[in-house]
Amino acid sequence: MIYLQGDFKVDDTTKKHLIIGAGFVGLGMAQALKAANIAYDQVDASDDIGGNWYHGVYETAHIISSRKVTQFTHFPMPDNYPDFPSAQNMRDYLNAFANHFNLREFIELNRAVSYVRPVENNLWEVTFSNGQQKIYKGVLLCNGHHWCKHFPKLKGEFNGEIIHSKDYKHPDQLRGKRVLVIGGGNSACDLAAEAARVGAKCVLSMRESVWFIPKSFAGFPVADLIKWWMPQWFQRLITYGIIRLTFGTHDNYGLAKPNYRVFDKHPTLNNEVPYYIKHGRIKPKPAVHKLDGCFVEFIDGSREAFDLIVCATGYNVVYPFLSPELQRVELAVVKCYGGSFLEDYKGLYYIGWGQARGGVGSLISAFSPFFIRCLKLQDEINVPLGLVFKEMGEQLPKTHLADPQQIFRQLKLTNFFFNQIVKRAYQVNTQYSNFSNSPLPCLSRATSTPFLP
Ligand SMILES: Cc1cc2nc3c(=O)[nH]c(=O)nc-3n(C[C@H](O)[C@H](O)[C@H](O)COP(=O)(O)OP(=O)(O)OC[C@H]3O[C@@H](n4cnc5c(N)ncnc54)[C@H](O)[C@@H]3O)c2cc1C
Helix, strand or coil: CCCCCCCCCCCCHHHCEEEECCCHHHHHHHHHHHHCCCCEEEECCCCCCCCHHHHHCCCCCECCCCHHHHCECCECCCCCCCCCCEHHHHHHHHHHHHHHCCCHHHEECCCCEEEEEEEHHHEEEEEECCCCEEEECEEEECCCCCCEECCCCCCEEECCEEEEHHHCCCHHHCCCCEEEEECCCHHHHHHHHHHHHHCCEEEEECCCCCCEECCEECCEEHHHHCCCCCCHHHHHHHHHHHHHHHHCCHHHHCCCCCCCCCCCCCCEECCHHHHHHHCCCCEEECCEEEEEECEEEECCCCEEECCEEEECCCEECCCCCECHHHCCEECCEECCECCCECCCCCCEEECCCCEECCCHHHHHHHHHHHHHHHHHHHHHCCCCHHHHHHHCCCCCCCCCEECHHHHHHHHHHHHHCHHHHHHHHHHHHHHCCCCCCCCCCCCHHHHCCCCCC
16 A cells, blocks of 8 residues: 555655655655655755765766756746756756755755665665664665766876766866866766866877767757657757768768767767867877876877876766665666566666666656556555566666657557556466565675765
């Protein structure tokens, strides 16, 4: 039975869900649970809400997706926001969202989860970093996927400083320095452009050539030009046209043509790198071969001296507080059904781990009503919903990349035919009537200090 929060304060945590994380995704899910009157607690390891936009990004960051696709559909950003709001705008927006929906009273800050494991009676034991333990009915994992730094393996020794893009907070860190940025993604390009402005020199080392997509075209954010009804091949066609009309060809910049199709990798939306290449402020180079004192040698045999290397080489998707049996991540893909659900455990939900190329808010706004229906259905059946989806023929995801338009279409369709899922869920429930979560032992690291974002 779903316990209601609106009618009374639920003290018994075994009747509640726990949301780990009060970033963009955690806040969106909390609002959805609250609106559906589903009892929950929410915790965040940090001293304020907002996640990445509070403690993760550099001061000068602006969103890459547009305001329109990044806002929660049901809570638009203020009219005076630009098309590409700043990190500060994003923080203010998330705070306004939390205030508007009265989410704060259920959020506990400075509360890090160090371990989560299934125990008897299909319940979940949560251990916090202070050693305290609570038993919950279910856990929503909204801990984000932009904090566990991925570093490249570099041969040799470097005399200067090496940081990850996550450690970059302010242009002063680049000012007057000879900077090498490694990577071809959005952070790499933002940082290279920053170094081009304030550094003594900037080299951008890319393992392979990438498609630079302009952030806006003909006065509109490119993300807003893509509509829900457009199949991926059509989006691709439009995007190639936009790239060609804005930048020309890679040849114009001394770069090789990428050897993959646009959208086969997470897109790099950036106008500034092509601009600064044209001004000689960014020098593109191939992959690093080795480090040698203050020099870096590239695979084309060239060598340059640097003071600072910034590795904008991405993040690992990790759940450090889960039992090894529940670590279902392969590369960046969480092997779960329906975006969140396991086939062999109920009550554990992996949320927001994918890398859709749209904005996070519109996706959570579309996903959360579906998730709430699933949560209510899960309450009526004994088998995990993941098993129901599997029995309905759904395959485990093979990639973390996603076309948001396809997700919107799928969710619309699934919501429309949800009674089919309900029907099938009851059938599967009869088939596996003895199902119960297998409890897992408590590991010693459960009470050790967890990662702090
Ligand atoms: C430079 C940069 C630019 C970006 N630009 C865009 C953009 O343009 N558009 C877009 O949609 N997205 C963008 N993103 C992605 C961004 O991560 C999402 O917008 C959003 O922040 C994801 O929200 P989240 O809640 O999943 O994760 P986060 O914002 O990372 O929040 C997760 C929260 O969980 C908490 N937490 C983690 N572990 C624990 C634990 N063990 N116990 C308790 N709490 C815990 C953390 O403290 C954090 O507050 C960008 C990311 C970066 C790095």
